Amino acid sequence: MLPGKSVRDEGDKPVKDHAANQAYDNAGITLDFYLKVFGRHSIDNRSMRVESAVHFGKNFGNAMWTGDRMVYGDGDQNVSGFTAALDIIAHELTHGVTQHMIAGGLGVVRVAPKDREFKEQTHALQGQSGALNESFSDVFGSMVKQWHAGQDVTQANWLLGEHMLAPQHGRAIRSLKDPGNRQLTWYEDEQFKNMDQYVDGADVHDGSGIPNHAFYLAARKIGGYSWEKAGPIWYEAFAKLKPKASFQDAARATTDVASQRFGVKSKECKAVMSAWQAVKVIT
């Protein structure tokens, strides 16, 4: 039952529960990233208290943001290690950032009680706006991982959720570099890489491949560290999106921010524009 019993509060020493320590440490790194790189104070930018629940459910093979807190299962024989994965924790925490950044949320819909897989599943993501929400979490999950490792855009492998799948299933959950490439990820990866593959009503975790890849292409072309230029462009632009924003809206917003920050003829602005062209969101 959520929220569960508190085992480690802010500032407390490590406890016996390994998963609790991992969730604490990785949320700490992510909050530190948001503060140092973007000057953001916690999830809501008003220093809210951050809670993580571990050992959720029984062999629950997933992680989630519930609207109030991050929740991690222990996993099963197919997938596990959610609390050990910094990028997964940064992904979930970023869903909270998005919720507080965009009034009304981004692509968030209520789930009717009869359609819930489990009681706590009150909201879900839908459509292109939901895929943008997912993508923003992937992009920032990847960026936090790169920041923590001190990797530039060429050193990063752009994989999310490594070392979590049983070896026979694959080696990572997603690739921003090559969405849907099952050699790099896992045997049922169905992420789209461009609009030719997009179908209306697709799972937001598949649709997110398109904006994910746009970010990767823009960051690669700009060069250096992803959190220095491409990251701030995405951060500022996504905050301006409306709850039902489309991929085209995101393309327009990021291009606008890049041109305001660096000039319309700048390498940065051209990189952002050509990235959205490459994924066929704009022509």
Ligand SMILES: [Zn+2]
């Ligand atoms: Zn997510």
